[in-house]
Amino acid sequence: MSLGSASVLVLAAAAGCSGSGSGGVEANACTSPGVTSTQVRLGLVLSDSGPSGDVFSAARSGVEARLGLANAEGGVHGRQVVYEWRDDEDLQSRNVLVTRELVGSRQVIGLVTVTTALEESTDALTEQDVPVVGLAGSPDWAEHPNMFSYAYDASPVTIGRYIQASSGRKVALVLSGIAGNTTGAADRYTQALQSVGLKVVGAVSYARLADSPAQIAHKIAALGADSIVGLTTAEDLAEILPAIRTTVPRLVVTVALSGYDHARLARLGPALAGVSFPVYFRPFEAGGPAIDRYRDAMSRFAPQAVRAEQEYSMNAYIYTDLFLQGLERAGACPTRAGVVSALRDLTGYDAGGLVSPVNMRNNSDVLQECYAFVQVNPTGDAFQPVRERMCANGE
Incomplete structure (x- = not known):
């Protein structure tokens, strides 16, 4: 598939746009990449195929929903916001090519990214002062002043507080793969859980081709x-959970770090019944004005989505909302550097009530300490909110 065939240019219904931006600046005098008198063009880099494709492919609908909503409300400084997207196939070499094309020949003002293959592109994006908002999937993401995310690393202490509130006392860590590959995560969680008074009794690794669920349950x-x-x-x-439930009858709480995905319930729901998941935005099941606004935008502007309640649809919606905040604050003639500066000065960002307030000046260095928890219901066919807000300090 060629780079060209992988791209889509999305435009909301044309809205009237004068030749002047706000503040008396002539819009057609703006010379920044991606900015014309009537439009601002963004780029989306997405792993739509490859190992992450099944999880990340829903992100496009979230981008389209948030841009559609913005354009229906008049755009940004009178300009409609459009985007082009590329699939990096979850490959760093491919990511370098598509990122270079969007920023270079396609002249987008900045990027929204939903990929873990960005690492080899980050230095070039920083050198060109390209604003990037998205999944913090590169190991050195936080070191780049032009790169932003609303959620970086979450505090495992909050997981410990949730376990305590659920009457848990003795915790076993269960890890995927070979033990040597997960030592760092196990050590970090062990220290955090013990810091709140829990006892970590051990860590057990499960390698699908080498271990049986019964072996793990007995351990x-x-x-x-x-x-x-x-x-x-x-x-x-x-x-492994069905075997664990049979062998460990006094199990009071299970927390999984990933898996809040409604599409998985049809396949995995009964086996995951009772499992709790941390959620770093307001859970869909919690409802409220912010969730209603999201669902309305998905229905109106991303009707192709199978369902609105998908984790990466929501994540991409929030990433796009954050970029729009920077674009709005950058003024009537936005530049790449202006968007970066505006985002770096942004404080109290909450995505209209979808996330706990974050400070873009320092959130890459601060653990996310407050988030929600949901649980798979007893029949395994739905998530139910357990805590809409839980913090590392126990609140």
Whole structure:
């Protein structure tokens, strides 16, 4: 598939746009990449295929919903906001090519990214002062002043507080893959959980081709655990949980770090019944004005989406909202540097009530301490909110 065939230019219904921006600046005098008298062009870099494609592909609908909503409300400084997208296939070499094309020949003002393959592109994007908002999937993301995310690393202490509130006391960590590859995560969670008074009784690794679920269940029973933290894929946890429930009858709480995905419930729901998940935005099930606004935007501007309640549809909606905040604050003649500066000065950002307020000046250096928890219901066919807000300080 050629780069050209992988792209889509999305435009909302044309709205009237004068030749002047706000503040008396002539819009057609703006010379920044991606800015014309009537439009601002963004780029979206997405892993729509490859290993992450099944998870990330929903992101396009979130981008389209948020841009459609913005354009229906008049755009940004009178300009409609459009986007082009490229699939990097979850490959760093491909990411370099598509990123260079969008920023160079396609002249987008900045990028929204939903990929973990950005690492080899970050230095070039920083050198060109290109604003980038999205999934903090590059190891050195936080070191680049032009790159932004509303959510970086979450505090594992909050997981510990949730386990305590659920009457858990003795925690076993369950990890996917070979133990040596997950030592860092296990050590970090062990220290955090113990800091709030929990006892971490051990860590057990599950390698699908080498271990049986029954073996893992007996190891956890021997440790005397009453709680589990799954540093695993949702698929791995679903394979071993039925055996664990049979072998560890006093299990009071299981927390999985990933798996809040309504599309997975049809396949994995019964096996994951009772499992809790941290959610870093307002859960869909919690409802409220911010969720209603999101659902309305998805219905109106991304009707092709199978369902609105998808994690990366919401994440991309928030990334796009954050970029629009920077674009709005950059003024009537926005530049790449102006958007970067505006985003870096942004404080109290909450995506209209979808996330806990964050400070873009320092949020890459501060653990996210407050988030929500949902749980798979007993029949495994829905998520139910358990805590709409839980913080590391126990509030």
